[in-house]
Amino acid sequence: MLTLHHHHLSSLPRVIPRVLLPTIATKRLLSYKPHIITTPIITKSQSQSQKRSLHLAPPFLLDSYVPRYLQLSEIDASKKRSQAYAHLAKCNLCPRKCGVNRYEGTGWCLIGEKVKVNVIAPHFGEEPCIQGHHGSGSVFFSMCNLRCVFCQNHDISHQRNGMDLTPEELGDWYIKLQEVGNVHNINLITPEHVVPQVALSILHARSQGLRVPIIYNTSSYDSLESLSLLDGLIDIYLPDFKVWEPSTSKRLLKAEDYAVTARESIKAMHAQVGDLCFTGDGIAKSGVLLRHLVMPGLEEEGKEIMRWLAENVSRDLFVNIMEQYRPAAYVGKVKARRRGNVNGDGEREKGEVMEGEEAKKEERRYAEINRAVNAKEVESVRKAAERAGLWRFCDPPRHDGFNI
Structure with missing residues (x-):
C-alpha cells in the first residue's frame, strides 16, 4: 500500500478522482505528477482522522452531512423566533423596507402574517445535484419583492394565488415532503418576502423530525438583516444574479439597486455556507449554487457578473449558466x-x-x-467565466451519475 507522510502534504496537490470533476479541472489535475513515498502500511487501529487528513477525496466531497438547523442550540433558536416575530411587526427584511406591521397590513409584496403558497410538491426541474432521483421538495411562494417583466413564473410571483399557511402549517408540509415524497431537500422558491415565516417554519419542522437540507432559492434581492436571520437555518443558497447595470434592473426588474444588493447578498451567503459540497451519491448538501440566466443582448452584463464572482466570491463557486430564456x-x-379621433387639443380620444x-x-x-437567446451569446458568457477562473459548472456529466 502507498501512503503519504503528513510532512509531505503541504507540497503535494490534492488528488481528486477524475470521474467526479468537470473537464477543465480534470485537465489541470492530470498535469500534476506528485512524488509518492513508500511507507509502512497504516494499520486499522490508526484513527479515522489521520486517514481523512490525507485529502485523497475532493474538498467538495462530504462523508456525511447534518443540516445546520439541527446543530442550532435551543437558545439561538429561541432568539431567532423572537427576531422573526419582531420583523413581522415592523417589516424591514427586504430591500424595499416597507416598515409595515404585517399582522395588520401588507407592503410591496402584498403578503401579510401568513404565507401564500401556490405549489408544494416534489420537483424535477432543478439541477441534477438538487433534484436527484427522488426530486426536490419545492415550495413555490406566491408574490415577490421584484417585478421582473420577463418572469417565467409570473402566474405565481405576480399574482396572489394559492393557499394561506401559518409558519407551523408550512413546517408540517416540510415533514410531509420528507416522509411521503422522500425528497432530498426542502426547496424554498422565491422566499425573499417571507423570511420571518420561513425561519419560524424551519424551527417548527425541526422539532417535528425534519432532517433534510434546506435550500433558499432566491433572486438575490435580499437584505443583510434577512440573511442574518437565516444564518444557521439554511444549508444551500441558490441565488440568481440577473443583471449588472442599474438602468437595466430599473427597467426590467423594477429595482434600480438590484445589482448592488445582489453583490452584498451573494457574498454574505457564501460567507455562511461556502462552496457547494456533495455526499458520495452526488446530491448537494451545503454551499452556494449560483444561477445566471443569459438574456438576449445582455451578454456583456453576464460577463461582468462572471468576472465579479470569480474575483470577489470564489473561483470554486458552482455556477449554472442557463440558456433557457x-x-x-x-x-x-x-x-x-x-x-379614436384626434380632438381639437391634439389628443386622441378614447375608442375601442x-x-x-x-x-x-x-x-x-x-x-x-423579445426573442430567444442564441448560442453565441451563451458561449460568450461561458468563455468569460472560464477566463475569470471559474471552473465548476452545471454541465451534463461525462459519466454515469451526477456532475459534482
Missing part, C-alpha cells in the same frame, strides 16, 4: 392603444381596443428582449 410575462405584449392585423403593427413592449 424565452419571452414571457409582459415581454412582447402589444402596448395598449385605442382607435385595436385587434388583429392592426394590433400587430403596434409597438411591442420590451422589444429588445
Whole structure:
C-alpha cells in the first residue's frame, strides 16, 4: 500500500478522482505528477482522522452531512423566533423596507402574517445535484419583492394565488415532503418576502423530525438583516444574479439597486455556507449554487457578473449558466392603444381596443428582449467565466451519475 507522510502534504496537490470533476479541472489535475513515498502500511487501529487528513477525496466531497438547523442550540433558536416575530411587526427584511406591521397590513409584496403558497410538491426541474432521483421538495411562494417583466413564473410571483399557511402549517408540509415524497431537500422558491415565516417554519419542522437540507432559492434581492436571520437555518443558497447595470434592473426588474444588493447578498451567503459540497451519491448538501440566466443582448452584463464572482466570491463557486430564456410575462405584449379621433387639443380620444392585423403593427413592449437567446451569446458568457477562473459548472456529466 502507498501512503503519504503528513510532512509531505503541504507540497503535494490534492488528488481528486477524475470521474467526479468537470473537464477543465480534470485537465489541470492530470498535469500534476506528485512524488509518492513508500511507507509502512497504516494499520486499522490508526484513527479515522489521520486517514481523512490525507485529502485523497475532493474538498467538495462530504462523508456525511447534518443540516445546520439541527446543530442550532435551543437558545439561538429561541432568539431567532423572537427576531422573526419582531420583523413581522415592523417589516424591514427586504430591500424595499416597507416598515409595515404585517399582522395588520401588507407592503410591496402584498403578503401579510401568513404565507401564500401556490405549489408544494416534489420537483424535477432543478439541477441534477438538487433534484436527484427522488426530486426536490419545492415550495413555490406566491408574490415577490421584484417585478421582473420577463418572469417565467409570473402566474405565481405576480399574482396572489394559492393557499394561506401559518409558519407551523408550512413546517408540517416540510415533514410531509420528507416522509411521503422522500425528497432530498426542502426547496424554498422565491422566499425573499417571507423570511420571518420561513425561519419560524424551519424551527417548527425541526422539532417535528425534519432532517433534510434546506435550500433558499432566491433572486438575490435580499437584505443583510434577512440573511442574518437565516444564518444557521439554511444549508444551500441558490441565488440568481440577473443583471449588472442599474438602468437595466430599473427597467426590467423594477429595482434600480438590484445589482448592488445582489453583490452584498451573494457574498454574505457564501460567507455562511461556502462552496457547494456533495455526499458520495452526488446530491448537494451545503454551499452556494449560483444561477445566471443569459438574456438576449445582455451578454456583456453576464460577463461582468462572471468576472465579479470569480474575483470577489470564489473561483470554486458552482455556477449554472442557463440558456433557457424565452419571452414571457409582459415581454412582447402589444402596448395598449385605442382607435379614436384626434380632438381639437391634439389628443386622441378614447375608442375601442385595436385587434388583429392592426394590433400587430403596434409597438411591442420590451422589444429588445423579445426573442430567444442564441448560442453565441451563451458561449460568450461561458468563455468569460472560464477566463475569470471559474471552473465548476452545471454541465451534463461525462459519466454515469451526477456532475459534482
